[in-house]
Amino acid sequence: MSESRMGRKYLIVNAFGRSNRGDSVLLDECIEQMRVVDPDATIMGILFEGISSARAAHPGVDWSERIGNSSRFSGPLGRLEQLVYLFVAWIACAIGWFGLAQVLPESQRKTLMAYRTADFVISAPGGYIHDVNLSYIIALLHIHFGTLVGAKIVLAPQSIGPIKSKLGAAMTRLVLSPCALMCVREGYSRQFLIAELGIAPEKVVVAGDSAFWNLHVTENGSEIDHLLQEIGLERGEQFVGATVVDWPFPHRTNPAEDRARYEDGLVHIFDKLYREHGLRTVIFNQVASDLDLAQRIAERSGAHVLVHKTETEPEILRAAIGRARIFIGTRFHSCIFAMMEARPLTAISYLPKTEFIMRDLGLDDLVIDIASVDRQVLSRLVAESLKEEKAVSVRVNRAVNHYRNTKMRFGEALAEVLETEKEPQLKGAVS
Known part of the structure; x- marks a missing residue:
């Protein structure tokens, strides 16, 4: 039988x-x-x-x-x-x-x-x-x-x-x-x-990276409006999107100094964007363990930095990130969400994956190393994202499509x- x-x-x-x-x-x-x-x-x-x-x-x-x-x-x-x-x-x-x-x-x-x-x-x-x-x-x-x-x-x-x-x-x-x-x-x-x-x-x-093939993103615009208003934005307000990572800076000679430089660099660029462009920043919650760091940065910065604290499904988070004028991301998959929505971005690399995947995309000039965050370099990258917003958006979109077609x-x-x-x-x- x-x-x-x-x-x-x-x-x-x-x-x-x-x-x-x-x-x-x-x-x-x-x-x-x-x-x-x-x-x-x-x-x-x-x-x-x-x-x-x-x-x-x-x-x-x-x-x-x-x-x-x-x-x-x-x-x-x-x-x-x-x-x-x-x-x-x-x-x-x-x-x-x-x-x-x-x-x-x-x-x-x-x-x-x-x-x-x-x-x-x-x-x-x-x-x-x-x-x-x-x-x-x-x-x-x-x-x-x-x-x-x-x-x-x-x-x-x-x-x-x-x-x-x-x-x-x-x-x-x-x-x-x-x-x-x-x-x-x-x-x-x-x-x-x-x-x-x-x-x-x-x-x-x-x-x-499998995230480039995941096309699930909510098309419920009112849901995203509601989320952004819950975070603290006004309806229709333009803003900067960001993520941070609570990183221990392993194998570094002075991790405390590196960590302070990273946090100071973010506070500086968020302040600069508000002073010069009137743009508030939303630090999005990709990973819950980063929220303490996000809150500390917000407290140092003042009311122009808002923290997204709730847990949302990826298709909602991606749509919310897609509303940002530009994106400054340390968590790499938040950077992918931004790229999938064709947003100009600056990626802060904390592991080799960020630098090398961005290189595969032909976007490695948009990356800065977390262990050596330089205010001037970070300011230049972000300023270029704003100044050439439409051109960078087109470039990012082409890079993503090429990646999906060749990998x-x-x-x-x-x-x-x-x-x-x-x-x-x-x-x-x-x-």
């Missing part, structure tokens, strides 16, 4: 949650592309936070919690709890003792059992494998669990590096080497994987991996 082959089972790991509007756009596009390429797919997903919001956005995905989350304790006890959960998961995946899942909280138990049945583990698009903090180790472990259970590993378009420590680089090499395919968003990541980690070049492909999309890369499976042996298939 035989039964028809079951559809492939995919497990998306290393997704953050919908409170980061950039990451949620990338995840939306990733899921959409997976369904286009493999319509019969069963998709499971692991989130750091916000499972209820993800279920509302993608009810067809079976969501569960990242292994290692600690809810009962904080401080040293919380870290110990996190290590215990991760170690239990590693043992279970390594030797097949999935009964150990009973040690984990219910949602993390569900996650561990999802690994057991997954044919493919897809590491979510974004940028989280870098050593700004130790969270990249947890991301690597969630990839490694997939290898241990025999799943095929694919990295959706993302940025990787820098990783300065030799131990961290060795761990990253060990985890990523078995992957079937790594899609990276820019040349820096490709160079880092091949030249610094020794990854086989045929396993690394450059694909476009590989994630679905194309995933389809090539599936094509190599002539007779895939799927977990749970019965013959």
Whole structure:
């Protein structure tokens, strides 16, 4: 007796949650592309936070919690709890003792059992494998669990590096080497994987940042009017859009000095725009963890800097950013939102992804490094955006269209991996 082959089972790991509007756009596009390429797919997903919001956005995905989350304790006890959960998961995946899942909280138990049945583990698009903090180790472990259970590993378009420590680089090499395919968003990541980690070049492909293909933007103008008025703008008021990032300036000699220079530079340019052009600035909320910094800058600046504090879905945030005269963005996906709406912009680069993707777009002259924010350079870039607003808008629009027409999309890369499976042996298939 035989039964028809079951559809492939995919497990998306290393997704953050919908409170980061950039990451949620990338995840939306990733899921959409997976369904286009493999319509019969069963998709499971692991989130750091916000499972209820993800279920509302993608009810067809079976969501569960990242292994290692600690809810009962904080401080040293919380870290110990996190290590215990991760170690239990590693043992279970390594030797097949999935009964150990009973040690984990219910949602993390569900996650561990999802690994057991997954044919493919897809590491979510974004940028989280870098050593700004130790969270990249947890991301690597969630990839490694997939290898241990025999799943095929694919990295959706993302940025990787820098990783300065030799131990961290060795761990990253060990985890990523078995992957079937790594899609990276820019040349820096490709160079880092091949030249610094020794990854086989045929396993690394450059694909476009998935956000450039996500065309969901609200056309409800009254909704955006209402949002901007809630933030504090007058109806129809012209304004400058911005985002900030609460950055620790890792690997720098004097991070406190760099941070002060960055904040001072933003306060200076926002004041200048108000004094010389009468334009107030709205600091948009792309990532909730940046709000404290945004509020501090607003308090230093006065009433001409407003902070968007509510959490909004990406299609609303993008439309609101599209109303700005010009955009000054540090969070890179807010810059992408601005470019998708053809807004003149200045991008402040805090990781190589910004500089290199803007270079791919042919817009690298619109970038300034966060670690060396110079008031004069920042003022010049912003002034040029205002002075040549229409010309820069046309240039940005052309750059985005060219990027979309020439870069590989994630679905194309995933389809090539599936094509190599002539007779895939799927977990749970019965013959």
